[in-house]
Amino acid sequence: METISSTTQPKKVSPKSPDAREAELSKLGNNLVTKFHVLMRVSQIYDSKNVALSQFINEFLETINTLIKESGILSLKIIRDDFFLNDQRLRYSVEGFTSFKYLSTQWKKRLIGEVIFKTLVGEEMLRHFIYAFINLEEGREENADLLKKQLESHQITSIEVNPLETVEGEEGEESFTLRKEDHREVGKKIFFETIGTIKEVITNIKGNQSADVRKLKRLAQKAIHLVIEDESILLGMTMIKNYDEYTFNHSVNVSIYSLAIGKRLGFSKKILTELGITALLHDIGKSKIPREVLNKPASLNGEEWEMMKKHPLMGVEIVLNLKQLGEINPRMVVGVFDHHLMNDLSGYPRLFLKKEVSLFGRIIQIADAYDAMTTPRVYKKIPFTPEQALAVMLREKTVHFDPLLLKIFIGLVGIYPIGSLVLLNTHEIGIVYKSNHDPKLLDRPILLLVDRDQTGGVQKELVDLTEADETGNYRRSIVKTLDPYKYHIDIAKYFL
Numbered sequence: 454m455e456t457i458s459s460t461t462q463p464k465k466v467s468p469k470s471p472d473a474r475e476a477e478l479s480k481l482g483n484n485l486v487t488k489f490h491v492l493m494r495v496s497q498i499y500d501s502k503n504v505a506l507s508q509f510i511n512e513f514l515e516t517i518n519t520l521i522k523e524s525g526i527l528s529l530k531i532i533r534d535d536f537f538l539n540d541q542r543l544r545y546s547v548e549g550f551t552s553f554k555y556l557s558t559q560w561k562k563r564l565i566g567e568v569i570f571k572t573l574v575g576e577e578m579l580r581h582f583i584y585a586f587i588n589l590e591e592g593r594e595e596n597a598d599l600l601k602k603q604l605e606s607h608q609i610t611s612i613e614v615n616p617l618e619t620v621e622g623e624e625g626e627e628s629f630t631l632r633k634e635d636h637r638e639v640g641k642k643i644f645f646e647t648i649g650t651i652k653e654v655i656t657n658i659k660g661n662q663s664a665d666v667r668k669l670k671r672l673a674q675k676a677i678h679l680v681i682e683d684e685s686i687l688l689g690m691t692m693i694k695n696y697d698e699y700t701f702n703h704s705v706n707v708s709i710y711s712l713a714i715g716k717r718l719g720f721s722k723k724i725l726t727e728l729g730i731t732a733l734l735h736d737i738g739k740s741k742i743p744r745e746v747l748n749k750p751a752s753l754n755g756e757e758w759e760m761m762k763k764h765p766l767m768g769v770e771i772v773l774n775l776k777q778l779g780e781i782n783p784r785m786v787v788g789v790f791d792h793h794l795m796n797d798l799s800g801y802p803r804l805f806l807k808k809e810v811s812l813f814g815r816i817i818q819i820a821d822a823y824d825a826m827t828t829p830r831v832y833k834k835i836p837f838t839p840e841q842a843l844a845v846m847l848r849e850k851t852v853h854f855d856p857l858l859l860k861i862f863i864g865l866v867g868i869y870p871i872g873s874l875v876l877l878n879t880h881e882i883g884i885v886y887k888s889n890h891d892p893k894l895l896d897r898p899i900l901l902l903v904d905r906d907q908t909g910g911v912q913k914e915l916v917d918l919t920e921a922d923e924t925g926n927y928r929r930s931i932v933k934t935l936d937p938y939k940y941h942i943d944i945a946k947y948f949l
């Protein structure tokens with residue numbers, strides 16, 4: 454299938470396999486590191502006004518601007534001994550080794566850990582940057598700040614630098630928990646920023662204004678990075694069911710579940726990004742449906758239902774009219790189109806010809822159904838518990854869902870999905886916080902204990918159900934799940 458041509462991506466390529474894409478990025482990354490290395494070297498020889506420098510500057514510019522055009526942003530970061538290009542670790546080629554080594558030593562000496570180019574870069578800008586960079590005194594902790602100030606003095610705001618992150622005692626308990634906490638903070642930021650952005654996009658579309666999808670893409674990329682590191686953080690966030698802002702929360706939750714499924718399917722980062730954006734936009738067509746219909750507490754009449762059934766098609770129209778169409782691949786449009794088309798081709802939109810539901814569509818369906826069922830709505834104030842929702846989905850399995858994907862999804866959320874309230878054999882009550890990755894231990898997740906006697910504050914004690922006592926038996930086991938609404942427990946609180 455041909456990809457849609459784009460103004461931002463002059464050299465649009467046809468869909469590639471994940472391996473090919475990774476190879477391409479690694480080639481570009483190696484090129485970038487080499488050019489950076491050469492530029493640093495020559496700028497230490499020539500002064501900033503020297504004409505001989507232009508050639509190297511221009512070569513470097515070409516490399517970075519190609520990458521910025523493709524991804525919207527370029528971040529080159531050092532973590533321990535590796536370089537990461539937009540969060541993807543660069544494997545250096547044999548020829549590239551010297552450049553990698555040189556660059557990482559130079560950065561580390563100056564305690565700089567990351568350089569981000571936020572927009573396309575021009576020659577003057579780059580000259581200022583590279584000279585400010587090489588003139589940094591070695592070993593000064595405030596170097597990143599100093600460099601920032603220097604750039605600001607030249608009105609350069611689109612290049613950002615961050616200090617080197619030192620990881621002391623790598624396997625030490627302390628730095629491990631610290632990193633975990635960081636991830637949680639990052640997760641919250643991404644989660645709420647994405648809700649804000651999708652709200653902005655929907656508001657713009659309602660007002661017939663154009664919407665920027667690049668921001669969504671950047672957020673999706675950040676989310677993917679986190680999902681790959683530790684999916685339980687964002688999965689936990691999906692428990693923050695915000696009743697008033699259903700549409701926005703729903704889009705973000707569907708995106709998180711979809712990404713987690715995509716990760717299990719081994720999708721490349723590029724495909725994951727597309728899936729993430731498609732899921733964020735899957736219900737965008739609803740922005741054209743009157744609020745009264747969307748929020749009607751009673752069941753819809755014939756005319757209203759007909760209107761509702763048009764939202765996938767309206768979504769397609771909106772997506773095709775988005776400003777940065779170059780960011781949209783046909784499989785994303787199809788995913789929006791068929792997210793209510795069931796496995797047996799019931800559902801909507803009605804088709805004249807038989808068509809297989811697309812993979813994106815099948816993934817989003819599962820994420821969509823699960824989130825909708827577990828969220829309180831105007832017409833169903835008390836939602837299904839995660840367990841009940843999965844039971845309903847399993848019952849409808851072959852008719853409505855792709856059975857294999859559903860199996861993957863259940864493996865992902867566990868028999869006791871994240872956010873379930875459970876009773877233990879020790880008479881304690883806990884909330885499932887993280888599922889166990891070992892398929893044989895799906896019934897032994899990590900729990901947050903809920904202190905029953907406490908009235909106000911949330912107490913957070915984590916326990917691992919695989920933990921054994923002195924006799925070698927499990928210390929705690931789940932007896933059954935409980936309905937949080939009956940116990941007046943606000944699950945969301947435990948994930949914030």
Ligand SMILES: [Fe+2]
Pocket residue numbers: 735736764792793
């Ligand atoms: Fe929908």
Ligand SMILES: [Fe+2]
Pocket residue numbers: 703707735736821
């Ligand atoms: Fe939906």
